[in-house]
Amino acid sequence: MSSSVLSQPGQTTAPAVFRSAFPILETVLAGGKPLIYLDNAATSQKPDSVIAALVDYYTHSNSNIHRGAHQLAARATDAYEGARKTVAAFIGCADPALINFTSGTTQGINLVASGLAKSWLQPGDEVLISAMEHHANIVPWQMACQASGAVLRVAPLTGQGELDLEAFRKLLTPRTKVVAMVWISNALGSINPVERIVQEAQAVGAQVLIDAAQAIVHETIDVETLGADYLVFSGHKVYGPTGIGILYGRRERMEVLPPYQGGGEMIREVRFEGSTYNQLPYKFEAGTPNIAGGIGLGAALNFVTAQDREALARHEQALLERTLTGLDQVEGLTLYGPRQGRSSLVSFTVEGVHAFDIGVLLDQQGIAVRTGHHCCQPLMRQYGIEGTCRASFLPYNTFAEVDQFLHALNRALAVLRA
Amino acid sequence: MKEASGDIALREAEIIEEFSIFEDPMDRYAYLIDVGKKLPELPLALQRDEYLVPGCQSKVWLIGRRKEDRVWFQADSNTAITRGIIALLLRVLSGQPAAAIQRAKLGFLDAIELRSHLSSQRANGLASMILRIKGIAGLDGLETASSDAALPDSSVEPANQSPKQAS
Numbered sequence: 001m002s003s004s005v006l007s008q009p010g011q012t013t014a015p016a017v018f019r020s021a022f023p024i025l026e027t028v029l030a031g032g033k034p035l036i037y038l039d040n041a042a043t044s045q046k047p048d049s050v051i052a053a054l055v056d057y058y059t060h061s062n063s064n065i066h067r068g069a070h071q072l073a074a075r076a077t078d079a080y081e082g083a084r085k086t087v088a089a090f091i092g093c094a095d096p097a098l099i100n101f102t103s104g105t106t107q108g109i110n111l112v113a114s115g116l117a118k119s120w121l122q123p124g125d126e127v128l129i130s131a132m133e134h135h136a137n138i139v140p141w142q143m144a145c146q147a148s149g150a151v152l153r154v155a156p157l158t159g160q161g162e163l164d165l166e167a168f169r170k171l172l173t174p175r176t177k178v179v180a181m182v183w184i185s186n187a188l189g190s191i192n193p194v195e196r197i198v199q200e201a202q203a204v205g206a207q208v209l210i211d212a213a214q215a216i217v218h219e220t221i222d223v224e225t226l227g228a229d230y231l232v233f234s235g236h237k238v239y240g241p242t243g244i245g246i247l248y249g250r251r252e253r254m255e256v257l258p259p260y261q262g263g264g265e266m267i268r269e270v271r272f273e274g275s276t277y278n279q280l281p282y283k284f285e286a287g288t289p290n291i292a293g294g295i296g297l298g299a300a301l302n303f304v305t306a307q308d309r310e311a312l313a314r315h316e317q318a319l320l321e322r323t324l325t326g327l328d329q330v331e332g333l334t335l336y337g338p339r340q341g342r343s344s345l346v347s348f349t350v351e352g353v354h355a356f357d358i359g360v361l362l363d364q365q366g367i368a369v370r371t372g373h374h375c376c377q378p379l380m381r382q383y384g385i386e387g388t389c390r391a392s393f394l395p396y397n398t399f400a401e402v403d404q405f406l407h408a409l410n411r412a413l414a415v416l417r418a
Numbered sequence: 419m420k421e422a423s424g425d426i427a428l429r430e431a432e433i434i435e436e437f438s439i440f441e442d443p444m445d446r447y448a449y450l451i452d453v454g455k456k457l458p459e460l461p462l463a464l465q466r467d468e469y470l471v472p473g474c475q476s477k478v479w480l481i482g483r484r485k486e487d488r489v490w491f492q493a494d495s496n497t498a499i500t501r502g503i504i505a506l507l508l509r510v511l512s513g514q515p516a517a518a519i520q521r522a523k524l525g526f527l528d529a530i531e532l533r534s535h536l537s538s539q540r541a542n543g544l545a546s547m548i549l550r551i552k553g554i555a556g557l558d559g560l561e562t563a564s565s566d567a568a569l570p571d572s573s574v575e576p577a578n579q580s581p582k583q584a585s
């Protein structure tokens with residue numbers, strides 16, 4: 001199937017070569033339909049090199065890291081710490097000690113929120129988030145507020161589904177001690193002006209956490225230019241394995257943030273009377289980590305670095321444009337998020353039709369999309385809907401897949417409206 | 419097995435036959451949705467949270483009422499495909515002896531390839547619905563459902579439900 005899909009007119013070879021690195025995209029589903037994977041915002045597929053890195057680790061290097069005196073332990077430690085350096089370079093961080101491995105975005109946010117609840121937030125302080133946050137960037141802050149007596153504030157969106165910057169500025173006051181904001185919304189595709197947000201929030205004395213779960217695969221990130229106090233993402237959304245993620249934090253913040261979990265690795269000295277903690281980044285890495293996952297993430301980022309990222313980004317935007325043009329023709333369709341300047345996903349509802357039904361009928365035609373609230377229940381509530389249907393693209397998707405998606409959507413709607 | 423649930427088996431066989439003419443899964447779903455459209459709507463007053471079946475991605479309200487040893491059901495959903503599934507389940511099970519409902523294997527769901535085509539999350543929703551139906555059938559002298567107003571006459575004879583909406 002791939003050769004016919006890939007020989008679409010107007011498509012450069014770069015995305016075709018890129019696509020060929022992902023074996024799962026050759027899947028043929030029950031009923032003989034080729035898989036069309038448009039659920040990339042939930043998780044990306046994995047290229048050969050990442051799969052090979054995992055197999056290679058377990059085949060040749062598996063060992064517990066840091067403490068072993070033997071050769072395998074040294075090999076595993078080098079690979080894991082090498083991955084940390086790869087991550088640091090990938091996001092423009094000069095000091096790998098500021099790169100903490102976590103299990104994912106969710107754990108990164110919980111780590112920071114629980115630490116700030118103990119060490120930074122005081123009763124009456126305010127934590128400012130936006131109305132488009134993922135539950136992972138809402139609930140940990142609610143818990144931090146509950147523990148510290150701080151108050152959660154929510155910056156509203158404009159009618160276009162973008163952050164209302166004016167309202168955001170009004171909510172920024174000297175009481176604002178934390179701003180936690182998503183870079184790219186997984187439910188809307190809206191892209192937030194994070195550099196500006198960071199500057200303005202820090203100007204009132206707030207610490208800023210950026211949720212880069214979606215941005216990591218679409219944007220080029222330089223944490224030093226961005227200047228955020230913390231930035232978090234998940235490996236699985238950037239072609240890496242599940243169960244591994246990154247928390248970057250500025251040194252002056254990470255030095256004083258209390259540890260999240262206690263255990264092995266994170267200590268300097270343990271006495272029954274009390275313990276002292278290890279240096280960064282180990283202070284936040286209690287227990288045997290996800291060694292294979294870290295190595296797999298390193299392989300994923302090396303894979304991305306080796307690509308012509310600009311060409312892939314152009315292809316992704318072209319896929320999005322073609323999809324938007326197709327959706328414009330669908331009667332009764334509401335698109336959420338801005339029409340211009342959005343990330344490569346579409347989130348929509350169709351009048352009189354439940355998103356769940358669309359999802360099932362697309363699935364029957366081999367097309368994987370996501371339906372539901374996308375872990376953004378408060379946002380859905382504001383729109384007065386239960387959920388949307390979301391198709392999200394990565395550069396391995398093709399124009400032919402977009403056309404098949406649009407065709408399948410129209411067919412599903414014809415059935416549902418019959 | 420068969421002797422005890424003869425009526426259920428008969429109704430299942432009818433459904434399997436009806437669905438057997440479709441080769442394209444999209445046609446099968448179109449028919450299922452059509453079946454769902456004929457399911458009488460649950461009055462708004464009965465679309466209460468206490469009747470919601472947990473574990474479904476779409477909203478499913480399910481109410482049962484027992485008369486002597488038989489149980490009648492009334493149900494609805496906010497999605498078209500789930501309405502179709504509900505209509506089939508009710509057609510097979512509503513008005514049957516409680517013991518037969520509890521024993522029913524509902525093989526027709528596999529035969530018409532409904533279960534296998536639903537994602538596991540959705541299959542769980544279907545499983546929750548069946549669990550609730552069997553749970554209601556297992557209650558003694560139950561009034562889960564409540565008041566006498568709960569069941570309009572049309573649901574008493576599920577096989578002959580009159581279409582609410584023309585299809």
Ligand SMILES: Cc1ncc(COP(=O)(O)O)c(C=O)c1O
Nearest residue numbers: 104105106134136186213214234
């Ligand atoms: C914007 C955003 N934040 C946070 C998360 C949570 O990521 P994870 O489940 O990998 O921890 C996601 C993933 O869906 C996301 O899209």
